[in-house]
Each structure stands twice: as C-alpha cells, then as structure tokens.
Amino acid sequence: MHAEIVVLPGDGIGPEVTAAAVEVLRAVARRYHHRFTLHEHLIGGAAIDATGEALPEATLAACRRADAVLLGAVGGPKWSDPKAPVRPEQGLLALRKGLGLYANLRPVQPHAATLGASPIKPHLLAGVDLLVVRELTGGIYFGDKQRSADRASDLCEYSVAEIERVVRRACALARGRRGQVVSVDKANVLETSRLWRETATRVAREEFPDVTLEHQLVDSMAMHLIAKPRAFDVIVTENMFGDILTDEASMLAGSLGLLPSASLGEGKVGLYEPIHGSAPDIAGRGIANPCGTILSAALLLRHSLGLADEAACVEQAVAGALERGVLSADLAPEGRAATTAEVTAAVLAQLELPCQVAELRD
Numbered sequence: 001m002h003a004e005i006v007v008l009p010g011d012g013i014g015p016e017v018t019a020a021a022v023e024v025l026r027a028v029a030r031r032y033h034h035r036f037t038l039h040e041h042l043i044g045g046a047a048i049d050a051t052g053e054a055l056p057e058a059t060l061a062a063c064r065r066a067d068a069v070l071l072g073a074v075g076g077p078k079w080s081d082p083k084a085p086v087r088p089e090q091g092l093l094a095l096r097k098g099l100g101l102y103a104n105l106r107p108v109q110p111h112a113a114t115l116g117a118s119p120i121k122p123h124l125l126a127g128v129d130l131l132v133v134r135e136l137t138g139g140i141y142f143g144d145k146q147r148s149a150d151r152a153s154d155l156c157e158y159s160v161a162e163i164e165r166v167v168r169r170a171c172a173l174a175r176g177r178r179g180q181v182v183s184v185d186k187a188n189v190l191e192t193s194r195l196w197r198e199t200a201t202r203v204a205r206e207e208f209p210d211v212t213l214e215h216q217l218v219d220s221m222a223m224h225l226i227a228k229p230r231a232f233d234v235i236v237t238e239n240m241f242g243d244i245l246t247d248e249a250s251m252l253a254g255s256l257g258l259l260p261s262a263s264l265g266e267g268k269v270g271l272y273e274p275i276h277g278s279a280p281d282i283a284g285r286g287i288a289n290p291c292g293t294i295l296s297a298a299l300l301l302r303h304s305l306g307l308a309d310e311a312a313c314v315e316q317a318v319a320g321a322l323e324r325g326v327l328s329a330d331l332a333p334e335g336r337a338a339t340t341a342e343v344t345a346a347v348l349a350q351l352e353l354p355c356q357v358a359e360l361r362d
C-alpha cells in the first residue's frame with residue numbers, strides 16, 4: 001500500500017526517538033512491500049523558533065492531508081518562561097483539537113524482560129494488560145482561562161456529546177478485549193464528573209449491554225492501579241485524570257519511555273506519539289528509550305493504515321530486543337545501558353527474523 005505519513009519530531013528527545021521510529025517504518029515498508037512517503041514538519045518549540053507559532057498553518061494543513069501523523073514530543077526550558085506569549089504545548093493541544101482526536105488510547109502491557117525495572121512487585125505485574133482511553137479534546141485543558149494579578153482560573157467543562165463519544169469508543173474497544181470498562185471520575189466533588197458518570201452509565205446500559213461498566217473515583221484509582229493492576233481491562237476517563245494516571249501506569253511497564261499512544265477521532269487521520277515528554281534532562285545525549293515511539297509507529301500501522309500484521313511484527317521485534325537484554329538507561333542496571341541507536345538496531349535486527357504473525361505477504 002501507499003501511505004502519506006507526517007513526522008513531527010518536535011523538541012528535546014523528540015527528534016531522537018522519531019528518527020528511530022522512522023527507521024523502523026522504512027524497514028517495514030521495505031520488508032512487506034509498502035510505500036510510505038514521510039514528510040517532516042515543525043511543531044512546538046522548534047516551530048516557535050522558526051516561525052513564531054507553536055503550530056504553523058503549514059503543519060496543520062499537512063497533517064490534515066496525511067493518512068497518519070507520528071510525533072516525538074514538545075516543550076523544554078527554553079520556552080517555559082511563564083510570560084512567554086506562546087508555549088510549545090499549545091501547538092500539541094491545537095493539533096489534537098484541530099484534527100478532532102478526542103480518544104487517546106494508551107495501552108499498558110508490561111514486558112517480562114522489563115519487570116525488574118518496575119518499582120512494583122513482579123507478582124502483581126504478571127499478566128497485566130490494560131488500555132486507558134483518555135478523553136483528549138475537552139475538560140480543563142480547553143476551558144476558558146483567566147488571569148489577573150492575584151487570581152487565576154481554568155474552566156473545566158464537558159458536554160454530554162463529548163462524554164458519549166469517548167465512552168462509546170472505550171466500550172467498543174472493550175468488546176474486542178475482556179469486556180470490562182472502569183470509568184474514572186471525581187463525582188463526589190465535581191459537577192463535570194457527575195455528568196460523566198450519568199452519561200457513561202446510560203451509554204453502557206443502552207448501547208453495550210454485553211460490556212460491564214464500573215465506576216471508580218480517581219484518587220482511589222491511583223492506588224488500585226498500583227495495588228491490583230491485573231484487575232483492569234479498559235479504563236476510560238477525562239483529559240487530565242488520564243494524563244496523570246498514564247504516567248503512573250508507565251511504572252507498571254518499568255519506564256515512561258516504553259508507553260505508546262494513538263489519538264483517534266472520526267476522521268481518517270490519527271496522531272501517534274509516545275506518552276512521555278521532551279525529557280530535557282537527557283536530550284541530545286543519544287540515550288533516550290525509543291521503544292514508546294517505535295510502539296506508537298506500530299499503533300499507526302494498525303489503526304491508520306490497517307496493517308495489523310505488520311504492527312504485530314513491530315511489537316514482536318521490540319519484545320525480542322528487550323528479551324535479548326538490549327535495554328536503554330531508564331531500564332538497565334548502572335553501566336550496562338544501550339544507546340538509542342543500539343536499541344533501534346536491535347529492533348531492526350529482530351524485524352529481519354521471521355515474524356510469528358501469520359498471513360504476512362513476505
């Protein structure tokens with residue numbers, strides 16, 4: 001097949017990890033006879049430096065035309081002055097909103113080879129396989145913001161339609177898994193959460209009688225996620241709760257550098273990015289873990305290009321590299337860490353081996 005993919009490297013380790021994922025996409029194209037046309041565009045701090053804007057019109061237009069978008073990360077101390085007129089993160093939020101990507105899928109499947117890197121006891125982690133569906137274009141991120149000399153406010157708003165569509169997406173995904181959804185809110189305090197809970201209950205009852213829906217308050221959910229992670233299948237939640245719970249959930253896998261994400265809407269184009277940020281503390285040193293971005297490229301193959309087998313082969317290649325003990329500094333014991341380039345080379349070498357997934361036109 002032929003696909004147009006926009007690559008947005010962004011800032012900090014963004015260019016390092018997207019370069020790794022691009023190598024993997026090119027290898028997939030070669031091996032399985034596809035043609036991927038890749039175009040790089042500016043976003044975030046890099047875009048502010050070049051154009052004064054965090055999301056230049058040319059970038060948004062290219063993303064709208066593409067089949068899929070692969071993004072590294074945005075932000076960093078250079079652009080973090082509280083008085084700065086524009087911030088890199090605004091570019092990412094505008095891109096998600098501009099493409100209508102309301103459902104952010106963040107799968108968490110700890111790998112046997114990295115259980116030792118998790119601060120959580122290994123017997124709690126074996127068999128963990130959960131999917132967080134984070135609402136991505138509403139809530140406190142997008143409400144009205146006010147600032148005066150001695151006061152500031154961020155409005156948190158949700159409409160019924162915004163809640164319905166993301167809960168529907170979560171329930172539909174649960175049908176293809178173990179059929180269990182936990183909806184996370186703060187309905188004991190927040191009006192938006194009471195609307196969320198009511199709406200989720202109705203959508204599940206009327207449209208997904210075969211799916212089990214439970215509710216959990218976000219504070220105790222933060223505890224349960226660590227204490228009994230195997231208990232969860234699909235978790236659906238609003239924008240900010242999902243942001244925080246998934247960084248926490250990355251510790252089940254062993255590192256923030258391992259988790260991928262797919263952001264989907266009703267349109268054809270999806271956005272794929274690791275859940276981590278620009279990691280200014282390690283940027284430019286060639287030691288970032290590229291696996292979260294490579295696994296995001298696998299999600300891109302599956303969700304935007306319909307190449308489920310190729311996606312599974314990339315996932316298997318990452319697993320193979322980890323099993324061979326090729327671990328970046330965030331996962332490895334002191335002094336035995338692989339560089340970004342070494343991890344990428346190990347994944348590419350695994351991709352050359354026969355893939356266990358059936359039906360690939362080799």
Ligand SMILES: NC(=O)c1ccc[n+]([C@@H]2O[C@H](COP(=O)([O-])OP(=O)(O)OC[C@H]3O[C@@H](n4cnc5c(N)ncnc54)[C@H](O)[C@@H]3O)[C@@H](O)[C@H]2O)c1
Pocket residue numbers: 013017072073074075076077089092256257258273274275276277278279280281282287288289290292330
């Ligand atoms: N999607 C995004 O673009 C995105 C996501 C989160 C944060 N950010 C931005 O990134 C900047 C830095 O934020 P932060 O430091 O709070 O979070 P961060 O995710 O960038 O880093 C948190 C910690 O995890 C480590 N880490 C992250 N990714 C890693 C990887 N691939 N390999 C190894 N270690 C990794 C970092 O070194 C750091 O110690 C901020 O400007 C923030 O707004 C952007």
Ligand SMILES: CC(C)[C@H](C(=O)O)[C@@H](O)C(=O)O
Pocket residue numbers: 075089092093243275277
């Ligand atoms: C950079 C920031 C706007 C972003 C978010 O909060 O959505 C990040 O933390 C993420 O998880 O993708």
Ligand SMILES: [Mg+2]
Pocket residue numbers: 243244247275
């Ligand atoms: Mg985040």
